Amino acid sequence: xxxxxxxxxxxxxxxxxxxxxxxxxxxxxxxxxxxxxxxxxxxxxxxxxxxxxxxxxxxxxxxxxxxxxxxxxxxxxxxxxxxxxxxxxxxxxxxxxxxxxxxxxxxxxxxxxxxxxxxxxxxxxxxxxxxxxxxxxxxxxxxxxxxxxxxxxxxxxxxxxxxxxxxxxxxxxxxxxxxxxxxxxxxxxxxxxxxxxxxxxxxxxxxxxxxxxxxxxxxxxxxxxxxxxxxxxxxxxxxxxxxxxxxxxxxxxxxxxxxxxxxxxxxxxxxxxxxxxxxxxxxxxxxxxxxxxxxxxxxxxxxxxxxxxxxx
Ligand code: DGY
Numbered sequence: 542x543x544x545x546x547x548x549x550x551x552x553x554x555x556x557x558x559x560x561x562x563x564x565x566x567x568x569x570x571x572x573x574x575x576x577x578x579x580x581x582x583x584x585x586x587x588x589x590x591x592x593x594x595x596x597x598x599x600x601x602x603x604x605x606x607x608x609x610x611x612x613x614x615x616x617x618x619x620x621x622x623x624x625x626x627x628x629x630x631x632x633x634x635x636x637x638x639x640x641x642x643x644x645x646x647x648x649x650x651x652x653x654x655x656x657x658x659x660x661x662x663x664x665x666x667x668x669x670x671x672x673x674x675x676x677x678x679x680x681x682x683x684x685x686x687x688x689x690x691x692x693x694x695x696x697x698x699x700x701x702x703x704x705x706x707x708x709x710x711x712x713x714x715x716x717x718x719x720x721x722x723x724x725x726x727x728x729x730x731x732x733x734x735x736x737x738x739x740x741x742x743x744x745x746x747x748x749x750x751x752x753x754x755x756x757x758x759x760x761x762x763x764x765x766x767x768x769x770x771x772x773x774x775x776x777x778x779x780x781x782x783x784x785x786x787x788x789x790x791x792x793x794x795x796x797x798x799x800x801x802x803x804x805x806x807x808x809x810x811x812x813x814x815x816x817x818x819x820x821x822x823x824x825x826x827x828x829x830x831x832x833x834x835x836x837x838x839x840x841x842x843x844x845x846x847x848x849x850x851x852x853x
Contacts, residue, residue, distance in 0.1 A: 543565075543566055543583060544568050545584070546561060546564055546568070546587075546844065547577065547580045547584035547586070547587050547588070548567065548568070549572040549588065549593055550589075551569055552612060552840070552841075553833035553834050554834035556834070556838045556841040557569075557837060563845060564586075572593040573593075581599065584606055585848060586610065587603070588610045590611070590612050591824075596620055599620075606627075606629050607847055607848065609624065609631050610632040610841070610844045611631065611633050611634075612634065613633060613836075614635045615633070615749060615777060619631060630847045632839075633840075634836040634839045636839075637832060637835035637839055638826065641828070641831075642695050643699040645825055646699050646773050646775045646801075647702045649773050649800075649820045650682075650745070653773075653798075653799055653820055654679050654681075654682060655679040656677050658820070663677060682742070684707055685742035686711055686742055686743075687703040687741065688711055688737045688738060688744045688745070689711070689713070689729075690712075690734075691746070691748035691749075691776065692722050693747060695775075696724075696747035699745055700726070701726045703743070708743070711731075711741070712724075712729055712730070712737075713731065713732055715748065715753050735765060741766060742770055743770065743771045745772075745774075746773065746780055748776055750776070750777035754780050760785035760789075763786065766794075766795070769795070770795055771797050771798070773798075774798075774799070774801065777802050779804045783804055783812075783813070784812065787812045790819070791817070796818065798816070798820075799820040799821075800813070800819070801823075801824055802824055
């Protein structure tokens with residue numbers, strides 16, 4: 542039995558089928574199903590999702606494995622060091638999901654600051670009595686500071702978006718070099734987190750989940766934010782202390798929180814459903830047709846290149 546490519550999903554668009562035609566055989570089997578486990582032994586390439594963590598034990602069961610393609614830019618669900626040691630290439634999808642993810646972060650920010658859920662509820666309630674001076678007042682963003690965690694492509698793309706709204710972006714990143722950040726539409730300061738948080742009306746997370754960022758935003762750190770600040774997370778769960786953030790919402794200390802990612806997802810801490818001023822999404826950062834097709838193409842091209850030969 543020759544299984545060169547084992548995928549847990551057909552992905553979106555034709556890329557995986559084209560790859561399968563080029564490198565037979567292609568097997569598609571649900572993650573951790575019996576068929577998937579049985580196919581590991583002969584797989585030279587694995588294709589999987591960010592919701593499907595692999596361990597070193599999985600690698601032991603796949604002695605022919607040469608490449609793992611993850612349908613995501615994040616690789617925090619993969620045993621990266623073990624792959625490096627074994628010479629297994631990891632292919633991910635940077636670049637093509639930058640705009641989609643930054644757009645989603647901006648959508649959540651505007652939904653929160655302009656109180657779209659409250660406005661829509663009033664419009665649908667049947668009790669709207671007409672325009673009123675103080676009705677569903679939101680928060681303006683122009684001239685305020687947006688603290689951005691992460692100086693990668695998505696952080697910079699989000700900076701361009703809030704800059705277009707008249708906000709002043711400032712950055713924090715793990716390297717903490719102190720040098721300014723060119724985000725494409727301007728130059729912004731790069732600051733230590735303890736200096737960035739107190740001036741940030743908006744805090745948006747765009748850094749990967751690593752040993753350094755896991756649990757970084759604890760309650761004492763979050764307490765540095767100004768009263769009424771907004772937090773947006775389209776990066777990864779586990780960077781901010783969710784219990785602390787929920788508590789701060791109930792205490793009226795935050796203007797709102799938009800989450801696309803959660804610690805332990807797809808399980809969402811029930812406390813979120815009772816928290817006020819939230820927008821909660823099911824990890825939709827890259828979820829556009831165009832982006833998911835582009836991700837599949839990039840992933841399959843990377844696998845083809847590793848297995849030997851570009852797709853025609
Ligand atoms: C990724 O690809 O890592 C993103 O989380 C998708 O939204």
